[in-house]
Each structure stands twice: as C-alpha cells, then as structure tokens.
Amino acid sequence: MDELLHRVKTRLAIRAHRKVRGMLDGEYVSLFHGKSLDFDDLRAYAPGDDVKDIDWKATARVGSPLTKRYIATRKHAVLLIADTGRDFAALSTGGNPKRDIATLAAGVIGYLAVRHGDHVGLVAGDENGTEYVPLRGTESHLERLLAVIQNRTTLSAGASRLAAQLDYVRRTFRRRMLLVVLADDGAMSADRDDDLRLLRRLHAQHEILWITIGDADPTLEEYADSTLIDVADGRELPPFLRRDAALREDFAAAVATRTRASADLLEKIGITSIRLTSEDTVIPGLFRLLEVHNHARR
Amino acid sequence: MELIYWWLPLLWLVIIGGVIGLSLWLGARRRERARSLAVPVAHSERLTQLPAYRSALRRYRAALVGSAVVLSLVLLAAVVMSSRLVSITSYQPEMRNRDIVLCLDVSGSMIDYDAAIVRTFRDLVDEFDGERIGLVLFNASAVTYFPLTSDYRFVREQLDYLENDLSSPLSDYEFINGTLLGEGSSLIGDGLGSCVMRFDDLESERSRSVILATDNYVAGEPILTLPEAGQFARERNVRVYGINPGDVSSKDYIAGYAREMERVVRGTDGGYFALEDPSAIPSIVDGIEAQQTTLLTGEPVLVRTDEPIVPFLLSLFGTGLLMYFGWRLKR
Numbered sequence: 224m225d226e227l228l229h230r231v232k233t234r235l236a237i238r239a240h241r242k243v244r245g246m247l248d249g250e251y252v253s254l255f256h257g258k259s260l261d262f263d264d265l266r267a268y269a270p271g272d273d274v275k276d277i278d279w280k281a282t283a284r285v286g287s288p289l290t291k292r293y294i295a296t297r298k299h300a301v302l303l304i305a306d307t308g309r310d311f312a313a314l315s316t317g318g319n320p321k322r323d324i325a326t327l328a329a330g331v332i333g334y335l336a337v338r339h340g341d342h343v344g345l346v347a348g349d350e351n352g353t354e355y356v357p358l359r360g361t362e363s364h365l366e367r368l369l370a371v372i373q374n375r376t377t378l379s380a381g382a383s384r385l386a387a388q389l390d391y392v393r394r395t396f397r398r399r400m401l402l403v404v405l406a407d408d409g410a411m412s413a414d415r416d417d418d419l420r421l422l423r424r425l426h427a428q429h430e431i432l433w434i435t436i437g438d439a440d441p442t443l444e445e446y447a448d449s450t451l452i453d454v455a456d457g458r459e460l461p462p463f464l465r466r467d468a469a470l471r472e473d474f475a476a477a478v479a480t481r482t483r484a485s486a487d488l489l490e491k492i493g494i495t496s497i498r499l500t501s502e503d504t505v506i507p508g509l510f511r512l513l514e515v516h517n518h519a520r521r
Numbered sequence: 522m523e524l525i526y527w528w529l530p531l532l533w534l535v536i537i538g539g540v541i542g543l544s545l546w547l548g549a550r551r552r553e554r555a556r557s558l559a560v561p562v563a564h565s566e567r568l569t570q571l572p573a574y575r576s577a578l579r580r581y582r583a584a585l586v587g588s589a590v591v592l593s594l595v596l597l598a599a600v601v602m603s604s605r606l607v608s609i610t611s612y613q614p615e616m617r618n619r620d621i622v623l624c625l626d627v628s629g630s631m632i633d634y635d636a637a638i639v640r641t642f643r644d645l646v647d648e649f650d651g652e653r654i655g656l657v658l659f660n661a662s663a664v665t666y667f668p669l670t671s672d673y674r675f676v677r678e679q680l681d682y683l684e685n686d687l688s689s690p691l692s693d694y695e696f697i698n699g700t701l702l703g704e705g706s707s708l709i710g711d712g713l714g715s716c717v718m719r720f721d722d723l724e725s726e727r728s729r730s731v732i733l734a735t736d737n738y739v740a741g742e743p744i745l746t747l748p749e750a751g752q753f754a755r756e757r758n759v760r761v762y763g764i765n766p767g768d769v770s771s772k773d774y775i776a777g778y779a780r781e782m783e784r785v786v787r788g789t790d791g792g793y794f795a796l797e798d799p800s801a802i803p804s805i806v807d808g809i810e811a812q813q814t815t816l817l818t819g820e821p822v823l824v825r826t827d828e829p830i831v832p833f834l835l836s837l838f839g840t841g842l843l844m845y846f847g848w849r850l851k852r
Contacts, residue, residue: 313563321563378561409564438564450555453565460565463581463850473573481567 227369228362234506246270247506248497250513252333265289271514273299300339300358300400301366302429303329304392307375308383309454310407314439317501321436322376325405326369327505328434332403333365344397346388347371349381353391371406382455385410386418393425401430408438408481422492432491432512433496440478442471495519525605525825533600567714582849588846595839598832601741606832607825620669620727621653624716626735628701628707629659634766636687637802638734643680645806655719656683658696659712661703665719666696674705676803701807705741709782713750717759730760732809736767751785761791764802 235247247270265281268288270441281289304309305325315321333343345368354375356368385406392402402425425431439449441460451460482498489496495516499508524530541582568574623642625635646654653677656668686692703711716731731754737747745753754761763786767775783793794805 309561309565313561319830320561383563407563408567437668438567439560441562441565441568446560450552450559451562451565452556452559454561454563455565458565459559460562460568461578461581467573467577470568470571470573471579473571474568478567 226366227373228330228334228366229230231327231334231369233265234327234502235331235334239344239495247331247335247510247513248338250268250517251332251339252509255492257336264292266292267374268474271517273403278411279340288441298490299336299339299362300398301332301336301341301343301403302358302392302396302400303333303343303347303372303403304388305329305345305347305376305405306349306383306385306388306407306410307347307354307372307380309376309378309380310383310409311376311436312502313454315500316437317441317503318445320376321407321438324436324499325376325434326372327502328436328509329372329403329405330365330369331506331509332432333368334362336360336401337362337365343368346387347375348391350384350387351381351410353388355391355395378454380425383407383409386421389418389421389425392429393421395432396428399429402430405434405435405436406434408478410435410485419488419492422494425494426493430516431494432510433494434512434514435485435496436480437482437498437500440474442474444468445489478518522606522608523825523827524601526608527604528603530600531682532840533603534598535705537596543754576799584846584849588843588850591839591842591846595836595843598836598839601832602829602836608819608828610824610826611821612824618726619730620655620720621652622655622657622669622716622719622729624657624659624712624731624735625735626660626707626712626733627697628660628738630736630738631734631766634734634764634796636684638732638764638806639680639684641803641806643677643684643800646676646680646804647707649673649763655721657678657712658700658718659708659715660697660700661708661711662700663712663715664699668830669719669721688714690733703741703743704749705739705743707735707738707740709735709737709815710743710745710750711748713761714745714753717750717754717757720757720759721833728760729758730762730809732764732806733760733786734764734766735782736765736775737782738767738775739778747781747785751788754789759789761789763791763793764805765795 233286249269252272265278266289267278268282268290272290276290278289278291290396307322311321313321317324320381330344336343337360340360342360343357343365345354347354347356354371356364356371385404389404390520422431439446447462447466450462452458453460486496486498495512497508497512497515499505569578623638625631625638627635642654649671653669653671656666656679658664658666666683667676670676681697686694686696712735713731713733716733720729739747751761763782765779767779767781779795783795786793792809794808796802796805807816
C-alpha cells in the first residue's frame with residue numbers, strides 16, 4: 224500500500240542523503256514567507272534556516288545555533304503539477320522511465336510537506352484531460368497521489384500537454400500555493416508565447432518550483448541495438464543514424480543549448496528550475512533547487 | 522536476341538515475389554516483436570530536427586534507393602544470364618573443300634591468255650583457305666606442273682615462276698618440256714582427260730572443277746575426243762569451266778570447235794566463256810569462283826551464341842556497388 228512512499232523514504236534514508244534530509248527540511252521551511260508570530264519551540268539550526276529565525280540568546284546559552292519555530296497560522300498548500308502523458312512513460316536520461324523520477328521527486332517534496340503538517344494536492348493529466356486530487360495532509364493521501372502519477376502515466380496515455388494542467392491551475396485556484404511542476408525537456412520553449420504568459424500569470428500568484436526531468440539520449444551506445452520508438456507518434460528512430468559519432472556530438476550540443484535556453488527562460492520569469500536526469504540526482508537536485516530558490520528570493 | 526529458357530524469368534518472378542513476400546512478412550513479425558521490446562523515447566525531434574540528422578537521413582535514403590536500383594539491375598542481369606540470352610545469326614557454311622585444276626593449253630595461240638589466267642590465280646591464292654589447286658599444262662601431252670596442293674607459298678612460287686616464263690621476252694619456254702610427246706599438237710581431249718585424272722581422294726566428298734583454257738583447235742590424233750573427255754569428267758563428277766579465246770568472229774574458221782567445246786563444257790554443269798581480251802580473264806575467274814561458291818554453300822545454319830558479357834559485367838559491377846551500399850548502410 225505504502226509502496227511508493229516507502230521508496231521515497233528509503234531514498235531519503237540512504238546514508239549519503241541523511242545529512243541532506245535535515246537540510247532539506249530547513250530549506251523547505253524557508254520556502255514559506257508567512258510565519259505566525261506564535262512561538263512554538265526551539266530546535267537545532269539546520270543549514271538553510273532563515274538566519275533571522277536564529278534565537279541568538281538561546282544559541283549563546285546552549286553553544287550551538289538554535290532556531291525559533293512558530294506555530295503556523297494555517298496549513299500551507301503544496302500542489303504537485305505532474306505531466307502524466309505518455310511522454311513521461313518514456314525514458315529519462317538516466318535510463319528509467321521519467322515517470323519514476325517524477326514520482327520520486329513528487330514523493331520527496333510531498334513527504335517534506337506532510338511532515339511539516341502541510342497539505343499536498345495533485346493536478347495531473349495529459350492532452351485528454353486533467354485530474355485533480357485535493358489537498359490533504361496525510362501520508363496515505365500522499366501515497367494515493369503518487370499512485371495516481373504512476374498509474375496514469377503509461378504508453379497508452381494521451382500525449383503530454385503540460386500547458387493544459389497549468390491552465391487548469393490558473394482557472395481553479397485562488398489561494399496562494401507552492402506549485403511543484405514536474406515537466407520534461409519538451410515542456411518549455413521560448414517560442415510559445417501563450418505558455419510564457421501563463422507562467423508569468425501563475426508566478427504572480429504562486430511560488431513555483433520547476434523540475435525538469437531530462438529525456439533520454441537516443442544516440443547513446445547502450446541503445447544501439449534496441450528499437451527506439453518516439454512515444455509521440457510511435458515512429459521508430461532508425462538505428463543507423465544513432466551510431467553516427469558526429470551526430471552524437473551535435474545532439475549533445477543541441478540538448479545542452481536547449482536545456483540552458485529553457486532554464487534561462489524560466490529564470491527570466493523568476494521561476495527556479497532544476498533538471499533531474501536520474502533517480503540518484505533527485506535528492507541532491509531538489510536540495511539545490513530549494514536552496515537556489517530561497518537564496519534567489521532573499 | 523532470344524532467351525533459351527524463356528520460362529525461367531517467370532520462375533524468377535515467382536521466386537522473387539515469394540522472397541519479397543516472405544521477407545516482408547518476417548520483417549513485419551520481427552518489427553512487431555521488436556516493438557514490444559522497444560525503448561520508448563520522448564521528444565525525438567530534438568534529434569530528428571538536427572541538420573546533421575536530416576542530411577544523414579537523406580544520405581541513408583539515397584543509399585537505400587541506390588541499392589534498390591542496383592539490386593534490381595543485378596537481379597535482372599541474373600534473370601537474363603540464367604535464361605541464357607542468345608543472339609541468333611544465320612550463316613551459310615561455305616564448303617572449303619574444293620579442288621581446282623588449272624588446265625592450260627600451252628600451244629602458241631594460248632600463251633597470252635595463259636599468262637593472264639596464271640596471274641589471276643596467283644592473286645586468288647591469297648584468298649584461298651582450304652582449297653587445293655593444281656596446274657596441268659598440256660599440248661600434245663599433259664604435264665603436271667604442280668599437283669593439287671594447299672601449300673599456298675609453294676603454289677605462289679610456282680605461279681610466279683610460270684607467269685614469268687609465259688610473259689618474259691627472255692623466256693626459254695621451259696614449261697613446254699614434256700608437252701609435245703603425242704601424235705600432233707593441241708590434243709584437247711587428251712589434255713582434259715589428263716586434267717580430270719589429276720583429282721585424287723575420289724572417295725571423299727569434294728567439289729572438283731577444271732578450268733580449261735583452250736581454243737579447242739586440235740591438230741593431231743587424240744586418244745580421247747573432247748566429248749569423250751567431257752563424258753569422262755561427268756562420270757567423275759568434275760565440272761569443267763571453259764575459257765575459249767578462239768570463240769570470236771575473227772577466228773570464225775574454228776567456230777565449229779568452239780561450239781563443240783561449249784557443248785561439252787555445259788554437259789559437265791560447268792560454264793563456258795568466250796573472250797577476245799586477256800584482261801577479261803580475272804573477271805571470268807572471279808565469276809567461276811563466285812559460281813562455285815554459291816554452288817557449294819550448304820543449307821543456311823542458325824547459330825545461337827550466348828551473350829553473357831553485358832549481364833555478367835552488370836552483375837559484377839552491381840554486386841560491387843551493392844557491397845559498397847551495404848557498407849554505407851551498415852556503418
């Protein structure tokens with residue numbers, strides 16, 4: 224039942240990530256401006272905590288930095304926006320389906336939110352429709368969200384159209400939320416003005432964290448002997464061309480350019496983004512994302 | 522141009538159709554299986570929109586089209602080769618098994634004509650191939666100047682020598698030796714009979730002809746009269762061609778001899794040529810040659826010759842090209 228969330232927790236418990244997990248907590252907390260003035264208790268400082276929250280007197284007394292915690296006046300809302308079109312059933316740069324990386328990233332953020340007593344919701348879908356799973360603050364609810372992402376994203380799902388989900392969010396929610404967008408390499412492009420306007424509009428209302436999940440490199444050696452199919456139209460990518468060394472270089476250069484371009488675009492709007500390429504990069508990546516986001520805002 | 526195995530292209534068609542059908546079917550099955558194991562990839566336009574990809578695809582397509590064209594050419598060549606393309610020529614086999622005996626009357630009245638005949642034969646020898654030629658001189662008696670032979674070098678030497686003897690003002694008429702041993706002179710019947718007897722190898726199927734140059738003016742007691750000699754020739758299946766410089770109005774006094782000679786000669790299926798001018802001899806001898814040739818050509822024979830060169834070269838170069846294209850495609 225808790226399979227998906229369990230995987231998230233396992234991921235977070237890996238030794239190398241343990242330290243990050245604490246820092247992730249801190250970074251997560253700092254995401255939200257709105258603090259109530261009702262002091263709750265003190266806790267050890269974690270990197271990423273707002274320096275303003277450090278209780279200097281207590282720190283002097285104890286000898287190690289302590290941070291003030293406040294009782295939140297209301298629950299924060301974290302809305303996961305997942306592209307569950309068949310594009311996400313395709314492979315990521317790392318080799319496993321993009322869906323798995325999306326689930327893991329959504330799970331980590333959702334888990335942080337749930338642990339902080341915040342509510343997590345999901346807007347998922349493809350070109351055929353958008354599904355909204357309301358905001359709740361329980362782990363079982365989070366598990367359900369992750370299951371929705373996992374189960375919707377199949378090769379037989381509709382084509383991806385993230386703009387539809389973003390537009391759904393624009394139309395539906397009036398409350399300020401933290402939007403966590405799970406997109407892929409194809410989602411952002413400078414030549415789609417409508418999308419840019421939509422993003423600006425959403426950015427004005429919400430905090431946005433943009434997670435790009437890198438697409439597979441079809442020119443990789445390891446795919447040389449397998450049939451590659453573009454999920455968009457089911458067409459095969461002829462293997463002979465993928466072996467071309469010059470083409471491989473061209474492709475790598477083009478991907479780099481494109482990635483930089485979409486990151487620049489998001490940055491111009493004011494949205495922090497990170498590109499995740501494999502499951503291993505999820506936690507460090509998310510940590511860097513939160514860190515960058517918090518620093519950029521201050 | 523014709524195919525010997527005309528039905529083979531049809532067989533090829535069936536086989537090629539079958540192979541294409543089978544490979545399409547297998548390919549479809551393989552592709553289906555591959556599809557179920559296929560690796561899904563999104564946004565392949567990142568690759569397919571690259572100019573390098575497009576040009577590589579273009580090159581690949583060109584190589585595909587090229588190999589398809591070459592393959593069909595090679596197949597075509599294979600079909601043609603296996604069906605045995607032949608060219609058909611009909612040819613008239615010329616029998617090169619002629620024996621010709623020149624039978625020259627060397628009495629004084631004939632010397633001029635003899636020289637012309639000898640000269641013509643000397644020129645003709647260059648064109649001979651397989652014919653045998655012999656030369657008999659006669660007056661009162663006949664002398665074999667040289668027997669039937671195909672040793673053309675020897676023949677040319679002899680004819681040169683004789684021609685010189687016949688026409689040179691310094692001539693010692695050496696060739697006359699042995700021709701005056703009969704009762705009188707110009708014993709034409711004896712001469713023809715001797716010439717007919719010069720043919721050897723009578724069992725084998727050869728064309729035998731005598732070119733008899735004489736004015737048929739007999740001065741003496743021959744053993745054989747001309748008609749008897751003609752009869753003898755006919756028995757032996759020898760054609761006699763007569764060249765008679767005496768059969769002219771200026772020598773009307775021997776017209777009776779000319780008539781006789783013509784009759785005898787025609788009786789052997791030969792030809793009779795009356796003439797005044799020695800320079801007409803070459804054309805007459807050519808005429809005899811030509812007549813002989815047409816007489817001696819056999820049934821026209823259809824010859825079918827295999828013509829594999831073009832399809833062979835085509836398939837050779839085609840296979841080379843195919844290997845090149847294959848290398849290009851596999852690379």
